[in-house]
Amino acid sequence: MTLARDSSPAISSQQQAAEQALTDTVVNSFDNAPNERLKQLLQGLTQHLHAFIREERLTEAEWNAAIEFLTQAGHITDEKRQEFILLSDVLGASMQTIAVNNEAYENATEATVFGPFFVDDAPQIPIGGDIAGGAPGQPCWVEGTVVGTNGAPVPGARIEVWEADEDGFYDVQYADDRVAGRAFLYSDDNGRFSFWGLTPTPYPIPHDGPVGRMLAAVGRSPMRASHLHFMITAPGKRTLVTHIFVQGDPLLASDSVFGVKESLVKNFEQQAAITPTPDGRDLSGATWSCVRFDVVLAPEGV
Ligand code: BEZ
Numbered sequence: 001m002t003l004a005r006d007s008s009p010a011i012s013s014q015q016q017a018a019e020q021a022l023t024d025t026v027v028n029s030f031d032n033a034p035n036e037r038l039k040q041l042l043q044g045l046t047q048h049l050h051a052f053i054r055e056e057r058l059t060e061a062e063w064n065a066a067i068e069f070l071t072q073a074g075h076i077t078d079e080k081r082q083e084f085i086l087l088s089d090v091l092g093a094s095m096q097t098i099a100v101n102n103e104a105y106e107n108a109t110e111a112t113v114f115g116p117f118f119v120d121d122a123p124q125i126p127i128g129g130d131i132a133g134g135a136p137g138q139p140c141w142v143e144g145t146v147v148g149t150n151g152a153p154v155p156g157a158r159i160e161v162w163e164a165d166e167d168g169f170y171d172v173q174y175a176d177d178r179v180a181g182r183a184f185l186y187s188d189d190n191g192r193f194s195f196w197g198l199t200p201t202p203y204p205i206p207h208d209g210p211v212g213r214m215l216a217a218v219g220r221s222p223m224r225a226s227h228l229h230f231m232i233t234a235p236g237k238r239t240l241v242t243h244i245f246v247q248g249d250p251l252l253a254s255d256s257v258f259g260v261k262e263s264l265v266k267n268f269e270q271q272a273a274i275t276p277t278p279d280g281r282d283l284s285g286a287t288w289s290c291v292r293f294d295v296v297l298a299p300e301g302v
Pocket residue numbers: 085086089113114115116117205206224257
C-alpha cells in the first residue's frame with residue numbers, strides 16, 4: 001500500500017515551520033479556557049487533527065468530502081436513527097472509549113459496545129418473565145447470577161435486556177410504536193435472575209446511510225455477530241454495559257463494531273421441542289435454547 005505521505009515530495013523546512021506555527025496558534029487560542037478539561041481536550045484534538053492533515057497531506061477535495069460525509073450523517077440522524085453512534089462504532093472509537101473507561105478489574109465481567117438501540121422506558125418483567133413482547137424468534141431461556149468481585153450476591157441489581165428479532169430488527173426500527181425484545185428485571189435476594197428472550201441471530205447495522213456507504217467503499221461488512229444486550233446497575237457497583245455472543249457464530253471474528261470479547265461468548269444450547277422447559281412453559285412444540293450468564297460487577301470508582 002502506498003500512503004500519500006510516502007509518495008509526497010519532501011516538505012521544505014520553511015513549509016513545515018509554517019504548518020507548525022498554525023497548529024501552535026490554534027492550540028494557544030484555547031489557553032484562556034476557564035474549564036481546564038475542555039482546554040485539554042480541545043488542544044489535544046487540535047494537535048491530533050492537524051497532525052493527521054499534515055501527515056496524510058490531505059487535499060482540499062478530501063477535506064470537503066469529509067465535511068459532506070458528516071453533513072449527510074447529520075441529515076439522516078433523528079430521534080430513532082443515530083448515524084454518529086454508528087460512525088463511532090465502525091471506527092472502533094466506541095470500543096476504545098469503553099476500553100479506556102472499563103479497565104479490567106479482577107474477575108469483573110467485561111464491557112462492550114452500547115449501540116444505538118437502548119431505550120429508557122422498557123417494561124419491567126418479573127424473574128422468569130418474557131422480554132419478547134411478540135417479537136418473532138426462537139425462545140431462549142437465560143439465567144444467571146449477579147455477584148461482586150468478592151463473590152457476594154448482588155440482590156436488586158437492575159438488569160436491562162434488549163435484542164433484535166429473528167428478522168434482524170429492533171422494535172424501534174419499525175414504523176409502529178411496538179415495544180418488543182426489551183425489558184428490565186431485578187435480581188432476587190440471592191442475586192439470581194432468569195427470563196425468556198429470543199435466541200440471538202446476526203443482523204446488519206443500519207447501512208442505508210453514509211456509514212453503510214463508507215463500509216461498502218472499503219469492502220467491509222455491516223454484519224454484527226449475534227448477541228443479546230445487557231446493562232446492569234446496582235448501588236456501589238460500576239455499571240456494566242455488555243452483550244453475550246453465540247458460541248459457533250461465524251461472524252464472531254468479523255463483528256462490524258469490534259464488540260466481541262472471548263469471555264462474552266456463551267453456549268446457547270439448542271433444545272429439542274420435547275425437552276421440558278425450566279419453568280414448565282408450554283412452547284407448543286417449538287424448539288428452544290438456553291444459556292447461562294453469570295455476571296461479576298466491579299466496585300464503583302475502579
Ligand atoms: C447494536 O448492537 O445494537 C449495534 C451496535 C452498534 C451499531 C449498531 C447496532
